[in-house]
Every structure is written in structure tokens, then in C-alpha cells.
Amino acid sequence: MSIDLTEAADGTLASRAAEGDERAFEVLLRRHLGLMTAYATRLTSSRADASDAVQEASITIWRELPGLQTPDAVRGWMMTIVSRKAFDLIRRRRPAADVDELEVPSTDGAHDDPERRAQSSDAMVALRQALDRLPAAQRRVWTMREVGGESYADIAERTGSSVTAVRGQLARARESLTREMEAWR
Structure with a gap:
């Protein structure tokens, strides 16, 4: 029987993922992927660089989750890693010229x-x-x-x-x- 993790709190997902639960990590990552991508896009001014930064951040997040001291603060911790990866990319190369429009998902029913x-x-x-x-x-x-x-x-x-x-x-x-x-x- 599989447990529905979609309603679980971020801290619960982080704790489970830190123990090796890949499904919990997927739910956590999917939940924050839009924000992570929008943030990286804004920092790098490039959709391509943002995608690379988020991918690198995701790998780092998975690897470093067992060391996270405050699972309930996982969102901010993840955003910090995205920020570091985005700045690493900016330092390594010039941003790509293919800047796309920043897409921000609506959460207020405006759709x-x-x-x-x-x-x-x-x-x-x-x-x-x-x-x-x-x-x-x-x-x-x-x-x-x-x-x-x-x-x-x-x-x-x-x-x-x-x-x-x-x-x-x-x-x-x-x-x-x-x-x-x-x-x-």
C-alpha cells in the first residue's frame, strides 16, 4: 500500500527524503520546482542557465538532505542552494542570450x-x-x-x-x- 505524500508538510517530506525515501524527495522537489526555476531565472536572466542551476541544486539537495538540521526550514535551505548554483553558473560563464518571459503560476484563482x-x-x-x-x-x-x-x-x-x-x-x-x-x- 502506497502512502499519499502530496499533503505532507515540507518538514515531513524532508525528514523522509533524508532517510532515503525517493518518493518523498520527488514530492518535495515537485512542490517547489516552479519557485526554484522562477528564482534561478530571475538571478541568471536565462531560462537555460536557470534550468542548469536547478538541476545542479536538485542533486546537491538530495545529497545534503541528511545533514539538514531543521527539516521544517527546508524551503529556504533549498532556495539558498539554488542561489549558490545560479551564482556559480554566472561566475563560470556569461548568461545565455535566450531570455524567456518569467512565468509565475497563479494561486489566487485569477486563471x-x-x-x-x-x-x-x-x-x-x-x-x-x-x-x-x-x-x-x-x-x-x-x-x-x-x-x-x-x-x-x-x-x-x-x-x-x-x-x-x-x-x-x-x-x-x-x-x-x-x-x-x-x-x-
Whole structure:
């Protein structure tokens, strides 16, 4: 008899996967794959590089899960690994020129209402454009914090700056985005 793991909490899945349960790992990975891919795409500006980063991250996640001390924090831990792999790719090679549109899955039922779907799509286009207008350092810090959920200390370590500098860049990015997205509130 197989157990349905689709409703299991992330921490439960992480614990089971750490013990070698491949099905639990598949459910955990599938649950967060869209977010991991969107995050890596935003960091690398390349769908191809993002796919490579997520694939490398998935292998690392499987290998390092037994050492995870806090299974309930697995999502943030996974996003940190995706971030590292994305930055490793950026350092190793220039991003590919085939940048695709960032696809963000709808979770608010907007897919049922064409008008809401169009408004949501327009808002996402406006957000992408506003993000593209940010200085690269601010965009990277904003993405790592708001999309990846990384801590200020982790961002500072990965970007080679101080926590104070990260907070400043993030504050400026948030201020700019709030101002530019005011019409969408």
C-alpha cells in the first residue's frame, strides 16, 4: 500500500527524503520546482542557465538532505542552494542570450476570470519592467530576499558586501518598486 505524500508538510517530506525515501524527495522537489526555476531565472536572466542551476541544486539537495538540521526550514535551505548554483553558473560563464518571459503560476484563482488574469499579467509585466530598471545590485538583493527568502547575512555573504549594505540596497529597491507599482495597488 502506497502512502499519499502530496499533503505532507515540507518538514515531513524532508525528514523522509533524508532517510532515503525517493518518493518523498520527488514530492518535495515537485512542490517547489516552479519557485526554484522562477528564482534561478530571475538571478541568471536565462531560462537555460536557470534550468542548469536547478538541476545542479536538485542533486546537491538530495545529497545534503541528511545533514539538514531543521527539516521544517527546508524551503529556504533549498532556495539558498539554488542561489549558490545560479551564482556559480554566472561566475563560470556569461548568461545565455535566450531570455524567456518569467512565468509565475497563479494561486489566487485569477486563471478562472479572464479580466483578472489580464490585470495580473499586466501587473507582472510592469513588475518585470520595474525590476529591470533597478540597478543590478539592488535587483539581485531584492530577488534573493523577496523571491528566495534568504537572510540578510546569507545575501551579504553571497554578494561580498556587509549586512548594512544589503539592507540599504534592499530599502532603495523596495522604495523604487513601491513608487513604480503604485498604479497597481
